[in-house]
Amino acid sequence: EVVLTQSPATLSxxxxxxxxxxxxxxxxxxxxxxxxxxxxxxxxxxxxxxASNRANGIPARFSGSGSGTDFTLTIxxxxxxxxxVYYCQQxxxxxxxxxxxxxxxx
Amino acid sequence: QLQLQESGPxxxxxxxxxxxxCTVSGGSINRNNYYWGWIxxxxxxxxxxxxxxxxxxxxxxxxxxxxxxxxSVDTSKxxxxxxxxxxxxxxxxxxxxARQLNYPDNWGRGILVTVSS
Numbered sequence: 001e002v003v004l005t006q007s008p009a010t011l012s013x014x015x016x017x018x019x020x021x022x023x024x025x026x027x028x029x030x031x032x033x034x035x036x037x038x039x040x041x042x043x044x045x046x047x048x049x050x051a052s053n054r055a056n057g058i059p060a061r062f063s064g065s066g067s068g069t070d071f072t073l074t075i076x077x078x079x080x081x082x083x084x085v086y087y088c089q090q091x092x093x094x095x096x097x098x099x100x101x102x103x104x105x106x
Numbered sequence: 107q108l109q110l111q112e113s114g115p116x117x118x119x120x121x122x123x124x125x126x127x128c129t130v131s132g133g134s135i136n137r138n139n140y141y142w143g144w145i146x147x148x149x150x151x152x153x154x155x156x157x158x159x160x161x162x163x164x165x166x167x168x169x170x171x172x173x174x175x176x177x178s179v180d181t182s183k184x185x186x187x188x189x190x191x192x193x194x195x196x197x198x199x200x201x202x203x204a205r206q207l208n209y210p211d212n213w214g215r216g217i218l219v220t221v222s223s
Contacts, residue, residue: 001169034209043202043213044153055211087153091208094168095155 002026002090004098012106019075021101023088028068035064035073036087038100044087048073078103108133110203110214118197118221124190128203128214135184136161141206142186144177146199147216154199158206159186193221 003026013019023033031051036044046055048064051071061076075082083105088098114126128142135142143158157167159177167175171190179186190197198221204210 032208043204043216044210045213046209046211049209049211089153089209097153097155099152 006098021073023071029090029092112217148199
């Protein structure tokens with residue numbers, strides 16, 4: 001099983017700041033990694049697929065990068081609606097999720 | 107617009123079988139490239155993939171749950187279903203159904219299932 005480790009667990013930032021979230025895989029997942037956003041009481045929403053492709057309707061301030069074992073989700077300038085929990089997920093070896101990073105208002 | 111809706115009991119007794127159904131509307135379940143899956147999330151915790159099914163009946167399951175899980179599809183009703191046997195308190199979670207191409211891109215709202223006597 002591929003284990004995904006996300007860091008930091010919590011990120012405290014202000015609106016307008018840049019957010020950088022990390023996801024590290026226990027073995028290479030090539031580029032088969034996605035990012036999701038989840039708000040309280042809601043289902044996760046697909047943001048990025050295959051490491052760097054934005055899903056339909058996702059604003060350009062969200063971007064993904066990386067390959068192999070190290071991946072990054074960047075939110076260039078935080079909007080109030082971006083404060084949420086973010087999960088990475090791989091599809092190379094079964095499907096597993098990271099434990100999440102909470103982006104909270106500072 | 108594609109919509110998925112979970113339904114089923116919100117309370118299940120320990121050792122019994124959890125049964126949920128997902129109804130797909132606004133689109134066809136008979137899409138060749140898509141799988142239809144179940145994912146769960148214990149309260150306050152992260153996400154766990156349970157498994158999924160193609161409209162042809164081809165299934166895949168999380169190896170850690172495979173011995174207790176059955177997923178089936180009824181294309182005439184645009185539904186797919188989850189059965190999880192011999193449940194314990196550890197199976198208490200919000201259960202989501204989702205459409206999946208390579209990743210789940212369309213999710214239901216989720217249903218909380220509590221395992222308790």
